[in-house]
Amino acid sequence: MSSYGVNRFCRDCLHDAGLRELAKADPAEALAPYGLTAVESADLIAGEVGQLFQSGSSGFLLSYLTRWQLFGLDVPTYAERMRAAR
Amino acid sequence: MARIVAGIGVPHTPTFPSSVAVDDQSDETSRHYAEVARQLDEVGADVLLMFDSDHLNTFFLDNLPTLSIGVAAATSGPNDGTPGLRAVNLDVPEPLAGHVRDVCIEADFDVALTQDFTVDHSVLVPLHYLRPQGDLPLLPVFINGLVPPLPSSVRCWRLGQVVREAVLSWPDDLRVAVIASGSFSLEVGGPHINAGSVFGVPDPVWAERVHGYLASGDFEAIVEHATRAQLAAAGNVGGELLNWIAMAAAIEAGTPTSLQLQPKFGHGYGFWRLDG
Numbered sequence: 001m002s003s004y005g006v007n008r009f010c011r012d013c014l015h016d017a018g019l020r021e022l023a024k025a026d027p028a029e030a031l032a033p034y035g036l037t038a039v040e041s042a043d044l045i046a047g048e049v050g051q052l053f054q055s056g057s058s059g060f061l062l063s064y065l066t067r068w069q070l071f072g073l074d075v076p077t078y079a080e081r082m083r084a085a086r
Numbered sequence: 087m088a089r090i091v092a093g094i095g096v097p098h099t100p101t102f103p104s105s106v107a108v109d110d111q112s113d114e115t116s117r118h119y120a121e122v123a124r125q126l127d128e129v130g131a132d133v134l135l136m137f138d139s140d141h142l143n144t145f146f147l148d149n150l151p152t153l154s155i156g157v158a159a160a161t162s163g164p165n166d167g168t169p170g171l172r173a174v175n176l177d178v179p180e181p182l183a184g185h186v187r188d189v190c191i192e193a194d195f196d197v198a199l200t201q202d203f204t205v206d207h208s209v210l211v212p213l214h215y216l217r218p219q220g221d222l223p224l225l226p227v228f229i230n231g232l233v234p235p236l237p238s239s240v241r242c243w244r245l246g247q248v249v250r251e252a253v254l255s256w257p258d259d260l261r262v263a264v265i266a267s268g269s270f271s272l273e274v275g276g277p278h279i280n281a282g283s284v285f286g287v288p289d290p291v292w293a294e295r296v297h298g299y300l301a302s303g304d305f306e307a308i309v310e311h312a313t314r315a316q317l318a319a320a321g322n323v324g325g326e327l328l329n330w331i332a333m334a335a336a337i338e339a340g341t342p343t344s345l346q347l348q349p350k351f352g353h354g355y356g357f358w359r360l361d362g
Contacts, residue, residue: 007147014143014166053277060232060322061142063275063284076282078275086277 003056005034010061020068047071049078050085088256091129092263093337093358094122095330098211099351103170108218118346118355119215125357126216131263133179134222136209137329138267139231143206151198152237156226157183158201165204171214177223182256189252195245212267229332231268231325239312242328246335266333268326270296271352276322287352289320296327297347297354303340
């Protein structure tokens with residue numbers, strides 16, 4: 001169920017520039033309202049998108065994070081980690 | 087009485103508006119869209135009915151309809167910040183949309199009612215290229231093509247047939263063009279993306295097969311082979327083919343007037359002219 005929170009956060013980033021800025025400045029604060037597990041929060045902050053996908057989060061939504069390189073996720077890094085989840 | 091004068095199938099790649107100009111004959115993608123746009127102009131449509139898969143922008147996982155129809159006076163977008171798309175307001179033919187939904191419900195399709203909504207690039211990229219003036223009313227029929235479990239191909243075929251019955255039973259003299267928005271094989275952000283990209287075409291063979299079925303008008307084969315497993319193998323947005331299936335049923339499609347495959351993108355551009 002809490003993968004919903006990861007998905008919601010990614011979707012909200014697309015629509016909320018303030019949230020994106022907060023995610024860069026204070027990731028833990030940005031994630032606090034989303035009800036994530038400790039593992040999910042740690043994985044997001046570490047940019048471990050392959051782990052998050054394997055735990056049920058949407059790859060489609062996770063890929064939004066590359067648009068602003070949140071959590072260190074540029075496109076090559078994202079692709080490498082997500083492809084490793086095959 | 088309303089008539090269906092054309093069927094159209096096109097992709098909605100969100101990077102196109104910022105990288106591909108409208109009607110640029112030097113660009114393959116622009117040429118394909120322009121060829122469809124030219125034919126749409128020729129048939130003189132009054133209304134565009136679009137089968138579309140929202141990308142979790144109009145709807146989200148908190149309340150996700152498998153099928154829905156936009157029944158409102160107007161809509162707007164893009165609601166997802168797609169670069170290169172201008173903000174547009176579009177009329178929705180509300181009485182016709184309500185009629186289509188009524189007929190669907192009467193035919194045992196539990197189509198959700200959506201009365202206050204905006205639309206994302208999956209609707210507006212096609213319109214950006216096919217009707218940049220944005221002057222035709224849009225009737226959106228949303229099919230979940232992204233979040234498993236997807237509706238079956240058989241069900242979407244039947245939905246298209248019912249939508250056809252609804253349009254043809256509408257008393258006003260309208261010329262309706264039916265559009266399908268989406269790809270045949272595409273992965274966005276999932277494990278089957280290409281290295282160094284957030285996109286990939288996981289099943290180019292399937293895209294070629296779909297192209298072949300469309301070219302020969304063999305929709306029975308498409309419906310038979312577009313199983314949930316096959317659509318999943320085609321990528322995490324491979325379910326967008328369901329929009330093409332519904333469109334084909336709605337227009338009682340035969341062989342297309344024009345059809346172009348773009349293998350590198352896993353999608354195609356088709357036009358069925360029905361006003362002859």
